[in-house]
Amino acid sequence: MTSRLLAPFDLLTPQSVSEGVQMLAQYQSQVAILNGGTALWNHHRKLKHQPPYILTLSALKELDYIDYIPGEGLRIGAKAKICDLIENPVVAARFPALYEAAYWFGNPQIRFMATAMGNILRASPSADCSCAILALGGQVVLQSQSGQRIVDIDDFWLSYDVTARRCDELATEIRIPETGSTTCSSFQRLTRVRQDLAKINVAVRLEMSQGVCRQARIAMGCVGPTTKRLTGVEQLLVGNPVTDELLQQLATAVKSEITPIDDQRSTAAYRTQVSGVILRRVIERALSANMNCDSRERS
Amino acid sequence: MKNRLITLSVNGRNYRLNVEVNRTLLQALRDDLKLVDVKYGCGSGECGGCSVLVEGRECINSCLTLAVEMEGRNITTIGGMMRKGELHPIQQAFIDEGAIQCGFCTPGMVMKTASILAKNPCPSEDEIRRGLEGNICRCTGYENIVRAVQTASRVMHESDIQAAGGARP
């Protein structure tokens, strides 16, 4: 049935994180968390039974921050908005993949309302921030009454729509490790029209020295039930100079690592075919954007 | 809690109302306060028909916002754009540039324009088009709306200069 209205619920407005986790412990799976609100109501509309409790983070000002700690990296509070990521000069300078994912995200209203945390908690394989964050690496901090639990981003999405967050936990922070002058990263996506969900997205984080890739993290979305690390492609890359031949190899290799499907946005065949193209382009862009990373070995 | 007594500040006026917590800002504005210049276009944050200006600077989709969460925020809708019975330069620009056909997207578009120009008084065409994303128009193809934003920017910039004593920067 369609509706122009929100289903009835009881609103919980914790005034502190500890009050919040107490409420979560009490209501568990009966409660959904309201943060930016851009995804929640649309998601609920599709459910047969909406949760009777909504816990809003609106009073938790202490979670609204983006901190950069030199040597450690970025700390993104749960309430930090997509537009805050774009406006923060450190994000653009040191974490370009995340900046780019935020830049292309949604539209101005959505960017002002939505949060990076909300994006990763939605666990959609097409989520742009998820893709960038998986490539940049990092952790998700989860608070509950039993204390704090830190989950590596590689272990965060368990399956389609399912994260490692337990229903009595509040996700409070995303941590992204420091980048150096030889780190480069970039994000790219393909859409049907400019303002759209991705039909395929990709992000890379590379540690380069003298044209050779020392470390690589590559994430791709819309090609499986969750955003995916392309570990096979990474292994081909690490320890090698980034040449045109290597990029061709990677473009071919990625196809066997992904399992895209047909849906209303695109086809499995298309996603497979362009996966190599956008992987190559995102690596080229990451390298050329950072002088220290630019490969000198490429013919 | 299921109900709350809140004060909404809209177009410079304060309104006291008792709302259910599941009431969206869109419903509160339209159905409770009878401020029907804000439109339901899709209810899912895609079309921008419901967009309102917050703190004179950013647009939000009121269909995805709970009314109770807007306590203490200053909201502006198209009905609050006129000054002393005179059309705001943005409104005049929309008329002059032929940016209004069926008019249904107009309330959201005008508020989005106000947001674009509040954050960036002299935007490029590309910046305008990027700023207009999230507000759908099916009638105009966006062309004249972009012209209206450019005209409003020029007029407001010129009047800012005049207000500052005519000295050009």
Added chain:
Amino acid sequence: MSEMTYIGKSVPKVDAREKVTGQVIYAAEVHLPNMLYGKIVRCWEHSHARVTHLDLSEAAKVPGVVKVLGPGDVTRKLYNTGVLDLMVPEDMGKHLLGDIEDQRIFTDHVRHQGDAICGIIAESEEIAEQAARKVIALYEPLPVYLTAAESSQPGAFQFDERKPGNMAFQLPEQMFPNNAYGWGDVDAEMATADLIIEDTFYVPKVKQCQLEPHAYVAFYDQSGRLNCWTSTQMPKCVHNKLARLFELPISRVNLVSTTIGGGFGGRLGMVFEPETCAMAMAVPGHPVKVQSAREEDWVASESRHPGKYRLKMGFKNDGTPVAADAHFTSDAGAYFSHSSGVPFTAGSWLTGMYKYNAVRYKGDCYYTNQAPSGAFRGYGNPQTNFVLEQIVDQACLKLNIDPVEWRKRWHKQVGDDGWCIGFPYSSCSLDECLDRGAEAIGWKEKRARYATQSGTKRRGIGVSVMNHTSGAMPMLLEHTTCTVKMNEDASAVITIACSDLGQGSHTVLKQIAAETLGMPMEEIHLLVNMDAAGFDIGSHASRTTYVGGGAVLKACEDVKRQLIGRASTRLGIPVEELEIRDRHVVSKNKPRRPEGAIEDAADHLRNNVWGVGASMSIKEICNVGVYHFVNPMNGEANGIPGQIQGYASYFPSHNSPPFGACFAEVEVDIETGQVQVLELVMAHDIGRAINPKAVAGQLVGGSHQALGMALTEEIHYNAKGLCLTNSFTDYKMFGPLDMPKVTTILVENPDPVAPYGLKSVGEAGPVNPVGATANAISNALGIMFTEAPITPEKILLAIAAQGLA
């Protein structure tokens, strides 16, 4: 062209200020005392099923529910949401065209996802929705057909016993031998061809996506009148249909036209007025408001006709189009609606375009389990454009003829049959459109430059032409009635039933009135009221300016005749020697009375100067027409009594078809298949632009819909016929950053038979950018795409299969 005061001026739209201050009332804003809220309950789980069990008892128990209505609780009368049946004589519609009424308010045979099965009336929308969730409906699924090919199979489930083989419509044999429209011997001519190009195309089901969702208020009041607030494009037709459906005389139905938040054909008839009115009839004395959710739009209201369109054309080596043989088989959707309209008209744009020696067009459509295909701006023309213009370009490629030159040589001209055979073109400036458009986009230079390319980005440039119509005569009823009442102070009220979808029709009607009457627009009020206004067939077929304007023109001329007649009697000057200038009736020969001379009736009475002088002000004539005093002293009257009211019940004598040329430049990324449209140039043969800015706005706005159809828009269904794209999240239209630079060129050579020489533009925009974009992509890649939308997925598949040029 002569300079006029209002015609040709881009005056601001008359409703712009209301709209930009948020004061305008759309149907959802209508709020009345004692109002209740209606929810139309639809079947979402199935696209084809029988309702075997419907239990509304739990729903009825929800506190605040006033009434629950199943199929048996409302009229079971069948109707057709489309209004074509009012536009043709009954025997022609029913017997010849096979028009049927097959829709019910609430059904027990669900024929598409979103079909309405019952209704709830409650004290609030929340309660109505709560109750709707408690409706128990059990279904027996039936076979699902998603294409004409599927439903036309032998043994397929028959949708309607009146339509064997599920064929909703084909061109009737009695009017069109062999069910085909055209002329000449196609097979014989085709045999003489040096080159034959043939292909089968697929055109998608696309949606109007007007921004205003469907909302209605209906009220069966205590005086026994059914009132309905609706944003239909066709108020008088819907007025008639509601009266018939609810078996009331038209005078007991009050249709209130609310401001229309976009139509594009999606409101070319009834949408949810029947359900809303049925609910109102069930609770007399209470208005009922129905507000549909956006998601309902794609599944429960009408779309463009999709389908398979085969075209075979034969050419001589010199380019002569000897024959064209076309067959468009479309998916009708679940109900008849416009089944007899679009399948026919699609062909008439084809036959109206070029000087084929022979042409044959067949059009038919078959039921499918989707929302009905109905009317969408262009009405078959965008589909034809995608097909015809690409086949022509293929021939030009093979014959090494420039596509612009070919079109200049072979398009129809003045005196040739237009879209309706036997009805010749009254004017044609397509050559000028092609020349000016080609120059604006840099046709020659770019064609040369793009002939050889390498690299991952390939550019291409394409052209497409179109013809359309200004009103649908002689095929359909063309009739608008207009009255122009002169108030005693010479301000005017135009009463007319023409709607304004946002295109600016009310503005241009006022411009025409102001020009004709020689008075300021600000002193003219346009009253759109169904009780007061006479007939108007509605806003469709690009007719409102041409026919509505023609009616206004004629009624204003009636006013002028009356004014001159009165003045003639009063001044003692023959009518032939009088004219209207500066709001005075003046002698063509004798000078006007000097300024400051006696003006009003009282002064006349005092000074006894009747009959002196060579002019009378309009104000004076109007004033004494109303305030007709008889001098008690001498028994003399002060003028000619009678309020001035002009009237026209106008049937146009022509349809002055417009032409247009569109040029498109694209850039294709051959690794991702993504297409960027860089530029569009649209040159339109407008005759005379009453409001140039509004005309340009129609072209640009329409191009948005064309580009969507060409590249990104399509309603998708799963195998069960359930819609996958009923939201803006997944039905993707061009946004502000996707739109190209659009240049509009208005070619103004007035049409000799049209009011003020004008021709239409309303439906031109969504047409030729379709073909131009497809041709540009073909020019870029050397591959013709037979399926729209031309998505990156299809482009990469084609490049892999066919290679690049």
